[in-house]
Structures are given as structure tokens and as C-alpha cells.
Amino acid sequence: MNVLLIGSGGREHALAVALAKSPLLTKLFVAPGNPGTAAIARNVVLDVADFDAVIAFCRVQNISFVVIGPEQPLVDGLVDALDAAGIKSFGPSKAAARLEGSKGFTKDICAKYNIPTGSYERFTAREPALAYVRAKGAPIVVKADGLAAGKGVVVAMTMAEAEEAVDALFAGAFGAAGAEAVIEEYLDGEEASFFALSDGEKALAFASAQDHKRVGDGDTGPNTGGMGAYSPAPVVTDEIVAQVMKEIIEPTVAAMKAEGCPFKGVLFAGLMIGKDGPKLIEFNTRFGDPECQVMMARLEDDLLRLLLACAEGRLPQQVRLSPKTALTVVLAAQGYPAAPRKGGKITGVEQAEKIPGVSVTHAGTKAEGGHLVANGGRVLNVIGLADSVAEAKALAYRGVDAIDFPEGFCRRDIGWRAVGT
Numbered sequence: 401m402n403v404l405l406i407g408s409g410g411r412e413h414a415l416a417v418a419l420a421k422s423p424l425l426t427k428l429f430v431a432p433g434n435p436g437t438a439a440i441a442r443n444v445v446l447d448v449a450d451f452d453a454v455i456a457f458c459r460v461q462n463i464s465f466v467v468i469g470p471e472q473p474l475v476d477g478l479v480d481a482l483d484a485a486g487i488k489s490f491g492p493s494k495a496a497a498r499l500e501g502s503k504g505f506t507k508d509i510c511a512k513y514n515i516p517t518g519s520y521e522r523f524t525a526r527e528p529a530l531a532y533v534r535a536k537g538a539p540i541v542v543k544a545d546g547l548a549a550g551k552g553v554v555v556a557m558t559m560a561e562a563e564e565a566v567d568a569l570f571a572g573a574f575g576a577a578g579a580e581a582v583i584e585e586y587l588d589g590e591e592a593s594f595f596a597l598s599d600g601e602k603a604l605a606f607a608s609a610q611d612h613k614r615v616g617d618g619d620t621g622p623n624t625g626g627m628g629a630y631s632p633a634p635v636v637t638d639e640i641v642a643q644v645m646k647e648i649i650e651p652t653v654a655a656m657k658a659e660g661c662p663f664k665g666v667l668f669a670g671l672m673i674g675k676d677g678p679k680l681i682e683f684n685t686r687f688g689d690p691e692c693q694v695m696m697a698r699l700e701d702d703l704l705r706l707l708l709a710c711a712e713g714r715l716p717q718q719v720r721l722s723p724k725t726a727l728t729v730v731l732a733a734q735g736y737p738a739a740p741r742k743g744g745k746i747t748g749v750e751q752a753e754k755i756p757g758v759s760v761t762h763a764g765t766k767a768e769g770g771h772l773v774a775n776g777g778r779v780l781n782v783i784g785l786a787d788s789v790a791e792a793k794a795l796a797y798r799g800v801d802a803i804d805f806p807e808g809f810c811r812r813d814i815g816w817r818a819v820g821t
């Protein structure tokens with residue numbers, strides 16, 4: 401079958417590599433893709449916000465399955481539009497993508513269905529929000545309700561920070577995403593991510609991972625989309641997996657069905673694992689980036705068959721992933737996240753990929769004058785696959801050191817929670 405993959409990041413390159421291995425695949429298109437996907441698929445220029453254009457493209461190219469990487473088209477309803485046109489896709493409907501698109505919606509689902517998370521309140525005006533913050537005290541977490549490109553969350557350790565966050569939010573710092581605030585209890589513990597697939601009825605545990613959100617070593621500096629990740633996360637033991645499936649994932653899948661908006665796709669749970677067990681921080685309704693890259697490095701099943709099964713309501717009982725650890729280091733352009741510098745020359749990717757156990761996915765790259773240049777904030781992901789986190793880390797950094805990207809940088813401590821620095 402012909403498949404269209406939507407997105408342009410490292411996540412989509414990793415998905416493209418996995419989809420390209422499927423015996424079910426005839427032709428893979430990626431919109432817009434990147435130089436990494438261009439090597440294994442056909443990149444196409446398509447305005448993915450224009451659903452009619454996407455549908456027309458699918459008809460012309462005889463595409464029968466669309467895989468959607470990023471959250472925005474899901475929250476905007478691309479899956480619903482494709483459904484109405486009779487084209488299958490992987491991802492939740494607009495109503496089900498509210499699990500990512502509205503933090504207040506998710507918290508209300510948790511409250512109604514007894515899913516463990518921090519206590520919270522929703523607000524549409526500054527004064528009552530300030531009164532709540534003052535009554536609860538710091539630390540406390542102030543969030544914009546809607547999608548804010550990862551910037552809508554303030555973990556306020558002091559009352560002054562909390563009040564400032566409430567003021568900024570209601571002064572319009574996050575535009576429409578901040579028309580409503582969710583203020584919630586600060587959760588203490590170790591953060592981890594857990595991914596499960598669902599076909600609307602059933603849920604299947606996929607994998608755990610841990611991301612590194614801050615830009616600098618030692619978890620310092622501003623938040624980013626993620627500077628590195630590994631999978632599995634040792635903190636997510638088999639016992640925690642069982643608990644997360646039983647207390648968080650399965651009740652959410654059942655709740656969404658009961659609410660009339662069954663969830664199909666991948667449910668990405670951000671967890672805080674504290675002394676009372678795992679609690680939900682938030683849901684995303686897509687694969688994480690760079691978590692996807694490390695999970696795909698471990699996947700031993702046919703991804704296309706698996707994603708189709710989600711869309712068609714026939715989720716298998718099991719998925720095969722390597723017991724090895726995959727660890728990825730993100731190479732970013734200097735200035736990221738505030739103002740990444742474009743155009744920096746990159747060489748040595750082929751040398752890195754010659755190291756056994758190392759692979760590289762492209763994110764913000766561009767082919768120019770016979771070589772690669774940086775074309776975005778996060779530029780490349782270098783992945784090591786080995787028997788332990790320590791070995792995967794050593795391999796990934798050998799790969800990083802084979803690449804020459806003078807205008808780039810990376811964190812040097814990816815994996816510290818599992819192996820120290």
C-alpha cells in the first residue's frame with residue numbers, strides 16, 4: 401500500500417525508517433520530510449493545515465494510510481477529515497486529541513474516572529486563579545490549557561513566581577492557549593514517559609523512555625523539545641508498567657470510549673514516579689521526539705502492520721521490542737532554543753553511521769551545495785543501541801564525536817539518571 405507520513409523531525413525520520421521496512425509498503429511519501437526521509441521515501445510539499453489538499457494528494461497518489469507525527473494536525477482534526485473522505489489514518493480524532501490539546505479536559509477525565517494525578521482547578525480569570533494560588537501555597541504548577549509549544553508550563557517554586565505566571569498567562573503570554581489556566585499540585589519524584597497503543601477499545605503497552613528537557617548539562621537552562629532520551633527507562637520497572645497500564649492507560653482508554661470519543665493512536669503519558677506510585681503529569685497523543693527515535697531503534701515488529709491494526713480496531717496482544725537500550729543524543733544548532741543559528745555546515749554523518757550499533761536520524765537539516773547544513777533548532781539525533789544504558793551512551797557519543805558540526809552543540813550527560821554523569 402502507499403503511505404503518507406506527516407511531519408519533518410527526527411521522529412518522522414525514525415518512523416519512516418521503520419515503515420520502509422514493512423513488506424506491506426509499496427510507496428512512502430513524507431510531507432514535508434527532511435534530507436533523512438528523502439533518502440528512503442519521496443518528500444512532498446503539502447500544506448498539511450489544508451485538509452482538502454491532503455485528501456486530494458492522497459487520491460492522486462492512491463494513498464490508503466496516513467501516519468501523523470506531530471500534534472497540531474491531530475488537535476486540528478486531520479484524522480476526522482481523512483475519515484470523512486474514507487482514508488484510514490494513524491492518530492486520534494479531534495475530540496480524542498483533547499487529551500493533549502486541553503490540559504483541563506485531561507484533568508477532568510482523571511477526576512471523573514479516578515486516574516491518579518495531582519489535585520487541580522481550572523480558571524478563566526486572573527483574580528480567582530491568584531486566590532487559589534495564595535490559598536494553596538508554593539511550590540505549585542501553573543499551566544496554559546491549550547497547546548503552547550511546550551512553553552505553557554511554569555513550575556513555580558515560590559509564591560512570587562506563581563503570581564507572576566498567573567499574571568503573564570492572563571495578560572495573554574500564550575495567546576488563545578492561555579485563555580484558560582490549569583493550576584495544579586506540584587508532584588515530586590522521578591519523571592519518566594510511557595507509551596501505549598490503542599485501537600479505541602484495548603490498550604497495548606509499547607515502551608518506556610526518559611527525556612532530557614533542559615538545554616544544558618545537569619538539567620540547567622531553558623526547556624526544549626528534548627535534548628536526548630533513552631528507552632527503556634530503568635525506573636519504569638515491570639511492576640510500574642503493570643500499575644501504569646491498570647491505573648492510568650486502561651482507565652483512560654475506557655473513559656474516552658465512555659465519553660463517546662474513543663482514543664486510537666499512541667498515548668504518551670508523562671509520569672511522575674513518587675513514593676505513592678506513578679501519577680499522571682500530562683498526556684500527549686503522538687510519539688515523543690526524541691523518544692520515538694529510541695523506541696523505533698528497539699522495535700522488532702512491523703511498524704506499518706502495528707499502526708494499521710490500531711486504526712482498524714484489531715490491536716495485537718503483544719509487541720516485540722529489543723531488550724537492549726537505545727540512547728539518543730540531540731545535536732542542536734547554537735542558540736537553540738531561543739534563536740538557533742541556521743546554515744552551520746555538517747560533515748561526518750556517514751562516518752558516525754559506520755560505527756556498529758550507531759544510527760543517525762535527521763531533524764532540522766538541509767542539503768546545500770553537496771553537504772548538509774543546519775536548518776532548525778534540533779538538527780540531528782545520534783543513536784546508540786547496546787546491552788546497557790552505559791554502553792548505549794558510550795556508543796552514541798562515539799557517533800557524536802565522528803560528526804563535525806562547529807556551529808552545533810549537545811548535552812554531554814544524556815542518561816545521567818540511569819548511569820550518573
Ligand code: AMP
Pocket residue numbers: 518541550551552553555584585586587588591613670681682
Ligand atoms: P509539560 O509541558 O506539561 O510536559 O510540562 C513541562 C514540565 O513541567 C514537565 O516535564 C515536568 O517536569 C514539569 N511539570 C509539569 N507538571 C508538573 C507537576 N504537577 N509537578 C511537577 N512538575 C511538573
Ligand code: GLY
Pocket residue numbers: 611625626684687688689690691
Ligand atoms: N520530547 C517530548 C515531547 O515530544 O513532547
